[in-house]
Amino acid sequence: MNICVVALGKIGLPLAVQFADKGHKVIGADVNEKVVELVNAGTEPFPGEHDLDVKLKKAVDAGLLTATTDTAAAVAQSEAVVVVVPLFVDAEGTPDFGWMDAATRAIAQGLKPGTLVSYETTLPVGTTRTRWAPMLEEGSGLTAGEDFHLVFSPERVLTGRVFADLRRYPKLVGGIDEASGARGVAFYEQVLDFDERTDLPRPNGVWDLGTAEASELAKLAETTYRDVNIGLANQFARFADKNDIDVKKVIEACNSQPYSHIHQPGIAVGGHCIPIYPRMYLWNDPEATVVRSAREANAAMPEYAVDLLAAAYGDLKGAAVLVLGAAYRGGVKETAFSGVFPTVEALKARGAVPYVSDPMYTDEELAAHGLTPHQGETVTAAILQADHAEYRELAASDLPDVKVLVDGRRTTDPARWEGVRRVVIGG
């Protein structure tokens, strides 16, 4: 089969490589000339995706993967088109469709009868049917459902382990009509392989959710669930702090029966997905008060961590405070919506002098994110923001002048911090 993947980013490129690995002829379309050049040379444009370098080279050497900036021409040669161009939302959750609209107009220009178009970018519910279908029809002169098939199939993989996740998670598909859904299922069954799993209600594989809307909601719902769950954990943690209860022990106890899955409280909920998609959901469903209050509870946590620091340390005016971890969570080199930013702002608002360090970032990289790198300055307090594995080994002797440590992720080993006031969230 000839397949076009529109956008060769952190998700699109591994997908294109996966399809080529299954023996299909893939054309990747991206507006970035540099990306296209690198892909055609068999060189990965970004680091960090497990196995991508080897699989990409193999696909390009076998002549199964090429890249172009001409989306319309690539679409015209393809039986299936997979779209993973990013969509952005602002603080109110309002989507900016700019990049996706441009991609869709280009796809429409090359669209021919019989093609399947699958959108994988996370979208507000209703977008596939009410925005993409008319836009594709207008640009192509074809009719969605009659002349071409159209589905939404959310991408649920995590960057860094895309190939493994593609096998691990069921592929969800929903069409704008029954025939589109069936075509989407047949397509993904041809291009993906699945691990056997005994913990699912249906065999692992491609699951047809019946409509594009159900499939759009599935992605927003699973990410919103995570945010709401963490929001609840954070609520319990703050209550536990007031009442001298160790929330970690409580959560472990609750989760010892099969119907409780309380997540972990912490200083921040960051990343591209979990803080963002609840806002997208709220754009669809502004009355969703549970979602809104959980989002607010999570967004308030960096300030709360600084409150805990001030309560233990005293006036923070002029205090040099080290924020440990710029990444939004441990083990990733990614600062999108990281708690480091609101934590630094909250410290500055109280007159403290924040420095930042992170084992995954150089001083130059931290500075490029607008953060002040810690270059050995004396610090008298610290806040752990990201649960990097390295911090498990960190000890008071590494930061000899620190009097108070707020461990926002319960990552540090209390035995290594004797003599320092160590405060945890919900402790």
Ligand SMILES: NC(=O)c1ccc[n+]([C@@H]2O[C@H](COP(=O)([O-])OP(=O)(O)OC[C@H]3O[C@@H](n4cnc5c(N)ncnc54)[C@H](O)[C@@H]3O)[C@@H](O)[C@H]2O)c1
């Ligand atoms: N990154 C993740 O962890 C992740 C996980 C699951 C799902 N997703 C979904 O995948 C989407 C894409 O994320 P990503 O991380 O791959 O993005 P990315 O930023 O890594 O890459 C985006 C690519 O899109 C290209 N592009 C922009 N406009 C284009 C256009 N009009 N036509 C063709 N290409 C265009 C850019 O040049 C870039 O190469 C997200 O919006 C999200 O919905 C991402």
Ligand SMILES: CC(=O)N[C@H]1[C@@H](OP(=O)(O)OP(=O)(O)OC[C@H]2O[C@@H](n3ccc(=O)[nH]c3=O)[C@H](O)[C@@H]2O)O[C@H](CO)[C@@H](O)[C@@H]1O
């Ligand atoms: C495990 C999980 O669902 N990962 C999803 C998540 O990855 P993502 O990489 O965003 O990571 P997580 O969902 O694990 O974490 C998001 C944020 O929440 C914080 N946090 C997490 C768990 C917790 O119990 N308490 C807590 O505070 C983390 O520190 C981090 O700041 O978004 C991606 C994009 O949609 C999805 O593809 C991934 O499947």
